[in-house]
Amino acid sequence: DNGGYEHYLLKEISEQPDTVARTLRGRIDDRFHIAHLGGLNMDARETRSFRRVKIIGCGSAYYSGQMGAQLIEELARIPADAEPASEFRYRSPVVEPDTLYVAISQSGETYDTLAAVQELKRKGGRVLGIVNTVGSAIARETDGGIYLHAGPEVSVASTKAFTSTAVAFALLALHLGRVRDLSPADGRRICEGLRRLPEQIKEILTLEDRIKELAKKYADSPGMMFVGRVRGYPVAREGAQKLKEISYVHAEAYPASELKHGPLALISPELPTVAIVPDDELLDKNLTTLGEIRARHGRILMVGHRTSEAADDCIVVPKNEVELDPILLTIPLQLFAYHAAVALERDVDRPRNLAKSVTVE
Ligand code: BG6
Numbered sequence: 540d541n542g543g544y545e546h547y548l549l550k551e552i553s554e555q556p557d558t559v560a561r562t563l564r565g566r567i568d569d570r571f572h573i574a575h576l577g578g579l580n581m582d583a584r585e586t587r588s589f590r591r592v593k594i595i596g597c598g599s600a601y602y603s604g605q606m607g608a609q610l611i612e613e614l615a616r617i618p619a620d621a622e623p624a625s626e627f628r629y630r631s632p633v634v635e636p637d638t639l640y641v642a643i644s645q646s647g648e649t650y651d652t653l654a655a656v657q658e659l660k661r662k663g664g665r666v667l668g669i670v671n672t673v674g675s676a677i678a679r680e681t682d683g684g685i686y687l688h689a690g691p692e693v694s695v696a697s698t699k700a701f702t703s704t705a706v707a708f709a710l711l712a713l714h715l716g717r718v719r720d721l722s723p724a725d726g727r728r729i730c731e732g733l734r735r736l737p738e739q740i741k742e743i744l745t746l747e748d749r750i751k752e753l754a755k756k757y758a759d760s761p762g763m764m765f766v767g768r769v770r771g772y773p774v775a776r777e778g779a780q781k782l783k784e785i786s787y788v789h790a791e792a793y794p795a796s797e798l799k800h801g802p803l804a805l806i807s808p809e810l811p812t813v814a815i816v817p818d819d820e821l822l823d824k825n826l827t828t829l830g831e832i833r834a835r836h837g838r839i840l841m842v843g844h845r846t847s848e849a850a851d852d853c854i855v856v857p858k859n860e861v862e863l864d865p866i867l868l869t870i871p872l873q874l875f876a877y878h879a880a881v882a883l884e885r886d887v888d889r890p891r892n893l894a895k896s897v898t899v900e
């Protein structure tokens with residue numbers, strides 16, 4: 540049942556105030572400013588014991604894992620990184636006892652991710668799952684984890700599961716942080732920020748008409764560049780992924796800092812850039828990058844917390860805590876990809892050559 544929406548994708552994008560609230564429900568402790576994550580099956584001593592976090596997943600799950608790695612490094616100060624599950628599996632990974640492994644999957648059935656989990660388990664690794672589908676293969680094979688409670692996701696391109704995964708990582712990072720060095724004040728700041736997310740997503744959804752106009756304006760470009768720095772880079776990658784999956788417009792994502800080391804050669808009026816520019820300590824650096832693109836006659840759509848004359852068009856989203864802003868900055872890019880795909884008359888919910896869940900090698 541697509542609930543009266545023209546496409547499941549739009550329904551699932553629009554559900555996000557509610558699905559994020561469901562991922563958070565019962566998991567924020569206002570007394571100690573910690574997260575309650577009973578499904579992790581780990582006591583405080585074990586939670587403190589990890590010296591590294593390795594995150595694996597495929598497609599959008601991998602990009603949400605990159606966002607998660609950033610959150611864990613910032614809030615818990617544990618080195619963390621994400622890798623595509625299939626790459627991880629085939630390079631015969633070194634499995635360390637003091638590393639916490641986290642496998643991400645909406646369906647819980649993606650073969651590459653499942654096989655990586657099995658390989659980790661075989662080598663004695665400690666693996667958590669961040670999974671949407673209760674009782675799925677990955678949920679069963681992992682030692683514990685966090686369910687998203689985002690409800691069934693039907694459209695092939697992931698939206699609400701992506702967002703809920705990022706929220707689950709914020710909870711996990713808070714949890715890991717508060718048994719280490721994250722102060723109660725910072726814990727409270729993150730708890731309050733998390734609680735604001737559903738309302739702020741609602742506000743972003745009211746920008747749909749404007750985003751639709753922008754999608755129409757940019758959709759006939761032969762390609763688009765997405766750039767972001769540090770926290771903004773996973774946002775750029777997921778934005779490019781959404782656009783290429785459902786509109787078939789060629790989209791590349793680069794760290795903004797890497798532009799001048801190669802891809803700047805591509806910049807021209809025919810290759811517009813979507814720039815992720817949050818109000819954080821990197822704002823000035825990002826605005827300088829916009830100037831560099833402008834100087835090559837590149838068109839710019841800026842997504843951030845303010846407007847700038849350096850950009851042709853701007854989408855301004857509500858501000859949260861800097862660590863949580865990437866979650867909100869991704870939402871307009873989902874709407875942008877959706878309306879670009881509709882404008883190009885694509886099969887939005889069932890894009891060519893793709894399957895919702897790839898259960899074969
Ligand atoms: C891909 C889907 O094949 O699998 C993507 O097209 C999805 O949308 C990826 O992100 C991973 O799926 P899952 O179920 O493991 O999160």
